Amino acid sequence: MFDTMTLTKAVGALCGMFLIFLLGGWVAESLYHVGGHGDENQAYVIDTGEDEGADEAEAEAADEPPVEELLASADIGSGERTFNKCKACHKLGAGENGTGPTLHNIIDRPVDxxxxxxxxxxxxxxxxxxxxxxxxxxxxxPKGWAPGTKMSFAGLPKPQDRANVIAYLESAAN
Known part of the structure; x- marks a missing residue:
């Protein structure tokens, strides 16, 4: 009923099937990857427009008004609301450190x-x-301006929000 020849045929069939899968994987790998280890260019590169995005970001940065102009039109109340994002780690009281250092009198204070x-x-x-x-x-x-900083905050993308927070920090110190 179940002799050694049947067992040998079953094991041989499994090994043959495994070899066919390995050969198919090798063929597929050679078809879809040119360099193998990233040494060469991809066979087909999809243009994602990343270079254009970098140019647009640079153009936006050039279009931003100077910091002094933004601070002149800053809204302290709006800065206080935006500062709520900072309250999780920073405090405004003198000598009150949280996860981050105190922001009391930060304007014109030496770094670190x-x-x-x-x-x-x-x-x-x-x-x-x-x-x-x-x-x-x-x-x-923060991480883009000072690579290696421990601050994990993503930042404030709107220029007016940044100016509002700075105006609020200055008013809170007074």
């Missing part, structure tokens, strides 16, 4: 200057003092 707070050192590489300009660009994209 709060005693007892463990900074990453990335900010010292790009700025010495928290000027309006430095704070404005940091709030736009």
């Amino acid at each position: 200057s709060i005693e007892g707070f463990n900074y990453s050192g990335a900010l010292e590489q790009v700025a010495d003092v928290w000027s309006y300009e430095n704070l404005y660009h940091f709030l736009e994209d």
